[in-house]
Amino acid sequence: MSTLEQVKEQLAEHEVLAGQNEIIIYNDDVNTFDHVIETLIRVCSHTAEQAEQCSLIIHYKGKCTVKTGELPELKLQCTALLEAGLSAEIV
Numbered sequence: 001m002s003t004l005e006q007v008k009e010q011l012a013e014h015e016v017l018a019g020q021n022e023i024i025i026y027n028d029d030v031n032t033f034d035h036v037i038e039t040l041i042r043v044c045s046h047t048a049e050q051a052e053q054c055s056l057i058i059h060y061k062g063k064c065t066v067k068t069g070e071l072p073e074l075k076l077q078c079t080a081l082l083e084a085g086l087s088a089e090i091v
Helices: 003-018 032-043 048-061 071-083
Strands: 022-028 064-068 087-090
Touching: 022 048, 022 071, 032 048, 032 064, 032 071, 048 064, 064 071, 071 087
Parallel strands: none
Antiparallel strands: 022 064, 022 087
16 A cells, blocks of 8 residues: 555545544542442443443543534533433543
């Protein structure tokens, strides 16, 4: 693959990802692992394993991207996460 083809491929990938936003959940001292896991399963349609892994990342790293997608869908999910008492934002 030539350098020009590689650059075009990278630009195409960047264009696809450019429309994507992320929901990030931050660690806090209030919510339990079980609450975070149950909320991620209910709101973000995570599997139990995904939700557990995200909760551990949140705990040890301080934050975790839990969902990516289009802004209108993420707004609804982020609102539900906030209503459940989690510290979340869309970036």
